[in-house]
Amino acid sequence: MPRKPTWGTPTRAEHHPPLRKKWQLLFPSAIAAGALAVILLGGHLVGARTTFSPGSVTGGHGNIDASCEQCHTTGRGVANVRCQRCHDPSSAGRLTASAHVLFGSGDPRKAAAAPDVACARCHVEHKGRRASISAVPDVQCAQCHFGNLRRHPEFAVLKASTAEAPGMNFGHQKHIEEVMKGQAMSGAAQTCGSCHQKNGARRDFEPINFDQHCASCHSKQGSVGAIDPVPLTDVVDLEGLRSRGIGAAAMLRPEEFETSRGKIARPAVRHRDPWVLFNLDKIRAESDPEAFAGERARIEARIASLERRLAAATPFAALDRAALQERATALQRESEGASQRLGALSGAGDASTGVARIQEVETGLRAADAGAADEVSKLKDAASAKGAGPAPLPAADFEARRQEVLGLLEAVEAADPALKPRTADLRRRIVALVPGENAADLLARVRDQRQASLDRLRDEMKLRDQGVAPPRAALLDADRREIMRALADARAQLASLALVTTTATLSDEERQKKRETAVVLAAACTKCHLLKAGALAPVRAARPVLTRARFVHEPHVIQADCAKCHPGIEASKVSKDLNFKGIQSCRECHRSFQASQDCRECHLFHPKGVP
Amino acid sequence: MRPKQPLNLSIAAAAGLVMVLVYAIGAWLAPWSPKRGLGLFFGIVASLVFVFEMAYPYRRSRARPLGTARRWLQAHVYLGALAFLAVLIHTGFHWPGGFMGWALLLLSAWTTLTGLVGVWLQKWLPIVMSEGLRVEALYERIPALIEHLLKEADALVANASEVLERFYLAEVRTRLAGVEPSWSYLLDVRAGRERALEPFRRMSSFVDPAEKEIVNDLMTIRMEKMDLDVHYSLQGILRRWLIVHVPPAAVLMALLAVHILAWVLY
Numbered sequence: 001m002p003r004k005p006t007w008g009t010p011t012r013a014e015h016h017p018p019l020r021k022k023w024q025l026l027f028p029s030a031i032a033a034g035a036l037a038v039i040l041l042g043g044h045l046v047g048a049r050t051t052f053s054p055g056s057v058t059g060g061h062g063n064i065d066a067s068c069e070q071c072h073t074t075g076r077g078v079a080n081v082r083c084q085r086c087h088d089p090s091s092a093g094r095l096t097a098s099a100h101v102l103f104g105s106g107d108p109r110k111a112a113a114a115p116d117v118a119c120a121r122c123h124v125e126h127k128g129r130r131a132s133i134s135a136v137p138d139v140q141c142a143q144c145h146f147g148n149l150r151r152h153p154e155f156a157v158l159k160a161s162t163a164e165a166p167g168m169n170f171g172h173q174k175h176i177e178e179v180m181k182g183q184a185m186s187g188a189a190q191t192c193g194s195c196h197q198k199n200g201a202r203r204d205f206e207p208i209n210f211d212q213h214c215a216s217c218h219s220k221q222g223s224v225g226a227i228d229p230v231p232l233t234d235v236v237d238l239e240g241l242r243s244r245g246i247g248a249a250a251m252l253r254p255e256e257f258e259t260s261r262g263k264i265a266r267p268a269v270r271h272r273d274p275w276v277l278f279n280l281d282k283i284r285a286e287s288d289p290e291a292f293a294g295e296r297a298r299i300e301a302r303i304a305s306l307e308r309r310l311a312a313a314t315p316f317a318a319l320d321r322a323a324l325q326e327r328a329t330a331l332q333r334e335s336e337g338a339s340q341r342l343g344a345l346s347g348a349g350d351a352s353t354g355v356a357r358i359q360e361v362e363t364g365l366r367a368a369d370a371g372a373a374d375e376v377s378k379l380k381d382a383a384s385a386k387g388a389g390p391a392p393l394p395a396a397d398f399e400a401r402r403q404e405v406l407g408l409l410e411a412v413e414a415a416d417p418a419l420k421p422r423t424a425d426l427r428r429r430i431v432a433l434v435p436g437e438n439a440a441d442l443l444a445r446v447r448d449q450r451q452a453s454l455d456r457l458r459d460e461m462k463l464r465d466q467g468v469a470p471p472r473a474a475l476l477d478a479d480r481r482e483i484m485r486a487l488a489d490a491r492a493q494l495a496s497l498a499l500v501t502t503t504a505t506l507s508d509e510e511r512q513k514k515r516e517t518a519v520v521l522a523a524a525c526t527k528c529h530l531l532k533a534g535a536l537a538p539v540r541a542a543r544p545v546l547t548r549a550r551f552v553h554e555p556h557v558i559q560a561d562c563a564k565c566h567p568g569i570e571a572s573k574v575s576k577d578l579n580f581k582g583i584q585s586c587r588e589c590h591r592s593f594q595a596s597q598d599c600r601e602c603h604l605f606h607p608k609g610v611p
Numbered sequence: 612m613r614p615k616q617p618l619n620l621s622i623a624a625a626a627g628l629v630m631v632l633v634y635a636i637g638a639w640l641a642p643w644s645p646k647r648g649l650g651l652f653f654g655i656v657a658s659l660v661f662v663f664e665m666a667y668p669y670r671r672s673r674a675r676p677l678g679t680a681r682r683w684l685q686a687h688v689y690l691g692a693l694a695f696l697a698v699l700i701h702t703g704f705h706w707p708g709g710f711m712g713w714a715l716l717l718l719s720a721w722t723t724l725t726g727l728v729g730v731w732l733q734k735w736l737p738i739v740m741s742e743g744l745r746v747e748a749l750y751e752r753i754p755a756l757i758e759h760l761l762k763e764a765d766a767l768v769a770n771a772s773e774v775l776e777r778f779y780l781a782e783v784r785t786r787l788a789g790v791e792p793s794w795s796y797l798l799d800v801r802a803g804r805e806r807a808l809e810p811f812r813r814m815s816s817f818v819d820p821a822e823k824e825i826v827n828d829l830m831t832i833r834m835e836k837m838d839l840d841v842h843y844s845l846q847g848i849l850r851r852w853l854i855v856h857v858p859p860a861a862v863l864m865a866l867l868a869v870h871i872l873a874w875v876l877y
Contacts, residue, residue, distance in 0.1 A: 003767075003828035006835050008747050025857045026668055033861035040869050052873050055708020072877040077646075124644065128708035140642045 055126035058133045069468045071125075078120040081456045086471040090309040090479045091453050094607050095119065103607040104548055108434050112445055122605070134600070141599045149590055149597040157545045158582045167537035168528050170575035178217070188570035192562045203554035208541040210271050218528070223268035225524030227276070232264050234517040235279040244499045248274035269524050277536075278499070279521055284534035285500045287514035290403035291533055292497070293410040299494045300424060301431035306487040310480065312453065324461050331454040338447035345440050398435040405430055545578060549602040559589075616685055623689035627696050634700045643703040646874075650701055657697035657719075658867055660690050665864055688730055695723040715870060718863040725856040732852055736845045743800035746838035750846040753839050754790060760839075761787045764832050767825050775814070775822050782810050783829055787836050792844040800841050807837060 044052045049066040057065045064070040071082045080096070088095045102111035122136045138148070146152060153159075179191040195213045196205045206212075210219075218224060238257055241249040252275055258265045269276055285292040319327070362376040393401060406427060413423045432442060506514070518534050519526075530537040544551065556565070563569065569579040589595045614620045630653070637649040644650045663686075670683035677683045698719045707713050741747075748756055764787055768779045786807070795802040811830040815823050 002824050003831055005745065005831045007745050025853055026861070029858040029861035032858065033865035036862060037865040037868055040866075041872075051710055052869065053709050053711060054870070054873070055712045068877060074876050077877065121644075122642075126708050126712075127705075131708065137642055139639070143641060 053126060056129050057125050058127070058131050059129050060133070061125065062129065067468065069463070069466060078118065078125075079459065080116075080119050081459045083119040083123075084456060085460065086475045088479075089312075089471065089476040090483055091312040091456065092309055093449065093452065099607055100605055103604075108445065109441060112441065112448075136600060136605070138597075138599050141603075141605075145599075149587060152583050152586075154582050155546060157547075158578060158580075166541045166575050167530055167539040168541060168575045169526075169530065170528065170541070171573040172569050172577070172579070173571055173573050176570050189561050189563055198554065203552045205553055214528075215271070219271055221268070222270055224271050225269060225527060227266040227269055227524060228520050229258075229260075229263035229265040230517045230520050232259065232262050234283060234514055235264060235521065236282065237264060238275065241275055241278060244278075246274055246278060246499065276521060276525065278496075280518055280535065281497065282500045283514045283518045283521070285497075286506060287511040287518070288534055289410065290400075290407035292500075293406040294399075294403040296410070296494065296497050297406045297427040297431050299490055299497070301428045303487065303490045303494060304424070304428050306483055306490060310483045310487065321461070321464065324457060324464070328454060328457045328461070331450050331457060335447055335450040335454060338443050338450060342440060342443045342447065345443065393435065395435040398433075402430055402433065541575075546602075548604065550604060551602065619685050619689055623693060626693055630693070630696055630700055634703075638703065645701050645703065650703060653697045654701040657694045657701055658871065660694035660697065661864065661867060664691050664694065665860065688726065691723055691726050695719050711866065711870060711873075715863070715866055718859055718866065722856060722860045722863055725852065725859070729852045729856055732849060736849055739800055740842060740845055744838045744841055746835055746842070748839055748842050750843065750850065753843045753846075757787070757790060757836060757839055760832050760836055764829055767828055767832075771822060771825055772818065775818055775825065778810070778814050779829065783833060786833065790843045791840045792847060793840065794844070796841045796844045797848065800845070804834070804837060807833060 040051050047066065049068055050056070052068070053065070056062075061071075071078050073079050073082070084091070084095060093099055096114075097117040098111040098114040101114040102108060105111070122140050123133045125133060127133075142148075175195075176188050176191050179185065179194045180188065183191075183194065185191055195208060198204075199206045208214075236244075237259070238249065238252055238254055241252070251270075252273075256266060256268065258267065266273075266275075281292075359380060362373050362380060366373040409423045409427055409430075413420055429442075433439075434442075515534060519531065522529075522531050522536065525531070525536055529539065565581060565585045566579045567581065569577075572579050590597050590601075633649065634643070634653075637643065641648065645654055667683065667687045670677075670680040670687075677686055698716065702712075702716065707716050761784070764779070764783065768776050771779070793802070808830060811826055811833065815826045818826060
């Protein structure tokens with residue numbers, strides 16, 4: 001009989017099969033996973049930090065990849081002070097959100113009200129060695145600004161009715177014609193390169209320079225013109241110039257001067273003639289001492305600010321614990337002083353005290369003179385009305401008042417040199433004032449700055465205690481070099497102004513005569529330069545006009561003629577013509593699938609290092 | 612392969628869609644960051660779901676609050692898939708930058724993938740085995756059943772001719788002596804069957820008519836043995852796929868703990 005094929009279960013079990021062991025997989029897995037976690041944590045404690053990290057830091061931060069404490073504070077994430085420690089060693093505060101607002105708007109009140117933004121919000125780390133930490137997405141900019149290039153407003157420099165002139169009388173039309181004639185060129189487009197020469201390193205154009213671009217026509221014999229006779233009483237002669245130790249006077253020879261009947265003339269003057277420049281400064285100091293004092297005060301304030309930053313940029317590595325503590329104490333004192341002054345200011349400005357006093361006067365007058373009492377009553381109502389108080393001065397009046405006060409300070413300092421430290425301090429404070437801003441705002445700003453510096457110093461001391469290495473000296477040196485360069489320039493400017501000393505007080509008529517002398521003295525210069533308030537206006541020929549963005553010409557000029565963006569340049573007759581179409585010309589190429597529309601392609605978030 | 616609970620699939624798909632929409636709108640309105648806002652929220656959600664997923668072994672002893680083991684399984688599967696989506700959204704659909712990021716992402720992906728593969732195996736293999744095999748057997752009993760078949764075959768050839776006995780010893784007994792699992796059964800449960808039976812057909816043409824019945828019986832035993840081999844192979848896969856799912860999930864939890872600790876500390 002054949003065997004039957006089996007369907008289903010072949011036979012009954014003789015015994016129950018063994019049950020599967022519960023947790024047989026989970027327990028060993030959990031133990032292994034726990035061991036792994038312990039190994040990772042242990043590794044972190046002994047210095048194997050990269051396993052803890054969500055990703056490698058960018059290449060520039062590679063040397064601190066395994067030193068979390070350089071950037072992170074336990075339980076507080078990444079504080080801005082840790083970024084500023086290396087990237088803003090001079091405590092300029094240029095990396096803060098308020099610096100960005102000030103850079104964009106120029107309004108310190110708006111800047112002071114700007115929210116504090118963490119650096120790490122925009123600059124995201126741990127995205128790999130090759131990631132760009134500065135590649136901030138447009139959506140970040142769109143939090144406050146327009147969302148895309150289509151909605152980009154027209155450039156401020158074009159919108160403003162008073163576009164900044166480059167300080168010269170200059171018309172492109174005449175120059176293009178001359179260059180075409182002189183170099184036998186057939187089209188205006190060919191002439192651009194004659195003056196706007198490429199600078200390979202910056203991928204843009206060299207700034208226009210007299211010796212390089214103008215002298216061949218405007219100073220063929222080494223002279224830019226002549227100066228008619230001016231009274232010797234208004235100017236100093238060559239001897240006077242040399243006696244003041246002006247180095248550039250060495251290039252002048254006595255035969256270049258013609259003196260007769262109490263007047264001095266120059267048949268030929270060179271570009272940047274030291275005699276002309278010095279005497280223009282002298283005449284300005286005499287005819288408009290307030291403006292001169294204002295200029296000097298601004299330079300002094302800038303020097304003080306730069307010196308402060310230079311001191312703060314001293315590498316912390318060079319400071320011992322005691323020096324750090326000393327600096328912290330000084331900052332603490334300054335911060336508390338500002339707070340106290342703020343408190344005193346708010347008490348002095350209490351409107352209710354004044355109103356109460358007016359009420360007393362009204363009560364006293366009521367019996368004797370009802371009419372006067374009514375007037376006082378009106379005054380009281382006006383004083384107690386909401387929003388009452390002195391209206392801020394218009395900007396022009398503010399500037400005039402400031403120059404007046406600075407002029408008085410000059411006089412005080414001249415009368416008693418012992419008061420110089422005090423006048424210097426007052427001068428700095430007056431220069432720091434902004435039209436419409438009250439003293440409390442200024443003091444609050446100072447207090448906040450000191451507090452920020454103090455926070456940073458305390459953090460540094462904490463890091464010192466933890467044994468965290470200081471930033472590399474090279475990081476600090478770059479900033480220090482920039483500050484020192486700016487400081488040297490400012491000191492040189494101040495030194496040149498210091499040579500001009502005048503204590504005489506002139507009548508209005510005498511001042512007017514001096515101004516007329518200045519016009520004659522600057523006649524050779526004013527063929528091209530502008531004379532404003534007795535001083536030659538600073539020249540900004542062919543400098544970038546976009547203040548909040550950068551534009552590099554090289555990639556643009558290889559794709560199109562200059563005339564594409566600067567139409568009508570060949571017919572331009574005045575220097576303040578910008579001759580470019582504005583944002584529309586950008587949109588012609590910067591659109592989808594053609595050229596980048598990223599904000600960071602053109603815009604800077606942080607202002608540049610030393611202004 | 613239709614889902615047992617289509618409603619749950621619909622709910623999970625809708626939830627996934629909502630999550631992606633939230634991400635799209637959130638990333639359009641503000642820069643996406645895993646460290647704050649919605650990015651952090653999705654990270655926390657994914658972590659909590661992973662912790663819940665690790666409680667799956669409790670489904671039998673303490674099925675509450677989900678009521679039944681089946682509901683727990685449904686939640687395990689769909690929430691696990693959504694948790695992986697939450698991980699991707701947490702990262703902003705960007706590649707990670709370092710060891711920990713990659714380890715967390717790959718382990719999340721691996722655990723989710725092996726879980727879904729497991730679901731598919733649990734659905735597909737029982738159907739394949741019931742449709743393609745005649746024999747059914749508990750995994751633990753298969754070695755005993757094979758031993759029983761061997762004894763039955765030995766008894767059949769005890770009094771057979773020398774030719775048949777030689778054939779049995781040379782070509783049959785060795786194949787009956789133990790379990791022979793094979794991955795090829797995953798592709799075809801009847802794989803190699805025709806080739807295995809060919810010697811029996813050849814042999815039946817050489818033996819006496821009286822012994823042909825023995826050869827046929829040996830052939831049915833061999834077929835039963837092959838069915839048991841298939842069961843052993845496929846049931847083994849059904850049990851062992853957890854090896855590629857559970858330990859990586861445990862490692863994922865360990866790294867997740869380190870990741871959370873790093874976030875809290877730094």
